[in-house]
Amino acid sequence: MKVAVLDDDKAVLETVAKLLDEAGFQCATFDNGRQLVRTLHRETFDLFVIDWNLPDLPGLNVLEWIRNQIGAQPPVLLLTNRVSDEDLVAGLRAGADDFVTKPYHPAVLLARVEALARRSTMNLSRTTETYGKLDFELTSKTLRLSGEVVHLTPKEFSLALLLFRNLNRAVSRAYIFETIWGMDPDLSTRTLDIHISKIRSKLALRPENGFRLTPVYGYGYRLEEHLA
Incomplete structure (x- = not known):
């Protein structure tokens, strides 16, 4: 399963990519939203892990672009330090499937990604x-x-x-x-x-x-x- 990971923090990118690669996912990393959007004009991914707070193009805007241009199928997990009910509602309405709050525990992040992957492929059996x-x-x-x-x-x-x-x-x-x-x-x-x-x-x-x-x-x- 191909996973796109978007975060402007290089250390987070490397950590998440290593975690998912070792779990059997095929990861591509992006450090800004515009780079990911450009790539999505020529490549397809099965699942997205997106940081909400990005300097160039906010994660929520990237999420909305994915839903408008690609559709509702690929699962999207948001990484965020936002914990208010209003923010969570905004993320869900924009099309997020799940959230992981920062700082995150690697086991929790991996478990949530695996759950989204299972959900998206559960009918394939x-x-x-x-x-x-x-x-x-x-x-x-x-x-x-x-x-x-x-x-x-x-x-x-x-x-x-x-x-x-x-x-x-x-x-x-x-x-x-x-x-x-x-x-x-x-x-x-x-x-x-x-x-x-x-x-x-x-x-x-x-x-x-x-x-x-x-x-x-x-x-x-x-x-x-x-x-x-």
Whole structure:
């Protein structure tokens, strides 16, 4: 799981990254909010740990940007020395999933991050995932549309499942390549575009069928629900 850690204190960044790396998370660190936002235009993360008090772009503003531009799915944990009820309410309304107050105990921070990670992946242990008329049978890697088998290659199945698991959320090309192809250096962006085109056709991802798969310029792709 890829985690973005944002804090202007270099010592905190190093400590948190080391803690999460040792627990099996893949961490990227950022010491200012604008740097993280720029990175989010080309990369995708599964979970965020964000300091509320930042000098350039407050953590709450970064959180609001994530919710407005990426969506409600990726969990966000705020690090803060604010303890008033008003501040906590403001953070929750902005989209925070949890808080850890500074100074924090490493075990508490890790436990809260792990809890958010479990919550975001708890449905991934199912043997079947259903999205509208589409049923993903995970054990056999079979996809059915209205009960009829859709013939997909293994990569097409994995890519389609990745997009549906990130429904209504833009997913970067870099994240797709890393997740589906393992960052094979011989791959071209054309490879992804061809797979996207085949998935769109085979799964009938058109507005009249409830879903729309569109490119996000300079970033990647977004699969959206389309309500009539």
